[in-house]
Amino acid sequence: MEQPLDLVIIGQGLAGSVLALSAQKRGMRTHVIDNNYSRSASMVAAGMWNPVSFRRIIPVWRADETMETLETWYPEMEAELEASFYHPKPVIRVFPNEAYAVLWQQRTEEGMPWVAYPESLPAGVKAPFGAGVVRRAGFVHIPRFIAATRKRLEQQNHFTQAEFKEEEVETEGELLRVNGRLTKRLVIATGTSALQLEAFRELPLRTNKGEVLDVESDVLPRDVTMNNGKWLLPYHDKVYKLGASYEWQRSDEEPTDEVKAALLEKAAAMLDVPLKVTAHRAGLRPTVKDRRALVGPLKMRGWYSFNGLGTRGVLIAPYLAEKLLDGFEREDRGEAHGIDGEISTDRYLSS
Template sequence: MMKSVDYIVVGCGLASIAFCELLRNNKKSFIVFDDNSQQSSIVAAGLYNPVILKRFSEVWKAKEQLNLALPVYKRIEQDLKIKIDYKLRILRRFTSIKEQNLWFNASDKPKLEPYLSTQLVKNTNEFIDAPFGFGEVLHAGRIETEKLIHAYKTFLKENQSFVEARFEYQNLQVSPHGLIYNDINARQVVFAEGFGVKNNPYFKDIPLNGTKGEVLIIKAPQLNIDYGIKSSVFIIPLENDLYAVGATYNWTDKSNIPTEEGKQELINKLKTFLQCEFEVVQHLAGIRPTVKDRRPLVGQHAEYQNLYVLNGLGTRGVMIAPYVAQKLYQLIENNTALDFEINISRFN
């Protein structure tokens, strides 16, 4: 028996989940294929932070993204009966008076004023070296991405909407009238595979660079903080004295294998300001789907009109995913043109 659905979605990371939520809310039938080969969404710290803390500048379309994203995660929490959204103070550690001044200058800019506190936060933790204090980012938080993805896959399985298997491209039959994949007939296929798109014959030429990121989970009982710190690396509190520390940026290694070099880089940077004992309890790695112009890759195949791509979310997938998912859905269902800056056609 042939099964008919509106959509096949390939991949089950942040981009895919955001798109599936739109399908669910609009009563579209779909099935998701995922083989667990892509780790970037699971490894990700899951921060939503409207400010680029290296340069004290606004994240691209930060307000629009947050306004869309947070209700999506709240709805998922309600429907799946899980807790994944945690409001989190993020403190940017200053290394000089100059950085303090740059922060306060940035806080006067209209687009940044809602997100940058003008109150200098003094360091009160004896195990953190921060003589120049911190600046506090407002309206920030963390999505527990690993919990989200595992729970969402379980939810899809319970609704017979998930296949835990590799998508075999050679089995896809494409015609103007529809798509057939094994025993499934679909109107559209959306590829949301992250760096795995490099193996996709339909979209393998999109300019996705891929940047390897490594993260440590450390146990530091003395640290005792309930806020995140951004310095040469970030520290994000988890639970039970555990903290996520990251991340590295490697543009040549395209494997998900943690490296000793990455581990030592993170430890060395962490020790420049953390002054208590800690133990590394886990070491993770994944390939971020990054693009040279730091914009997502969304669009329609030039020849096969019912094949689409949703990719290139980079380092801010938690914020960007619902925004670009909505743009793609509007393109497919309402023929609403994509903004040039996210359309894959910009590289033609």
């Protein structure tokens, strides 16, 4: 008799990759389907994490828990996949004005973890109001992480390159047949492409367009990320990522000259160094009205969402994957999924 899978995941961006590896760690039989879209958010993103929101200098959502998971999960996966993609790197925050410098000082005096002062500033950096540092920050090279995950899934015969069409999913008793495979559960992790699915019609998923430049420099520091509202991240070899823009009104994926000029202007305010632009990309972040992810069941039995990772996908994905998989295990024991109301799809679908 055909043995059903535990999980078919649609989408192998950051979300689908993290979920697939986390599910396999729990021994769940998992298959992933992806259409190989080269301009997905994950292929454009810089992949940074940072537990501090620089706007008000406060910890980001669930900073302690998400950081704890991140700092063990990615290194474990590097070892597991025999690949390199996890790069801790402090971020130096150049203060925009005196009031911000005072607030930073206040946060350090209040004992807020994460925020401190750098011992020195790299040569060529302009910081008339001073600068702070967050040492426990860094980036995941997402395209390399996805490629390493893909390689592993292909070796296991657990990956199919195909276009998912929701109307082709069939129900067979308590199970689903997806792309010829029988499964207990189907998880949609297709980022903003999910907006085209009937299954997401009642969910407030929306796009936030972002643009990033690749720039080159022989002289800028490689050991820290610089941030003055826009960031300059040492990426690989001589390449730095300079970004990003945030636009709610636009849902196209075309890079624009206006954003390129604005990013370079902001970088010039922080750096006395010429930058050579070598690439310019745009992508759509999958975001949600209340800025929390969409994790949990969809309306159809056996269908689930792992989406809405927003602007901080790298930091929250491993933590959220654990929440979804815990929910599956509770359901398998005959209990309610119990996924936290702040992230659960139930907050929009329960009526």
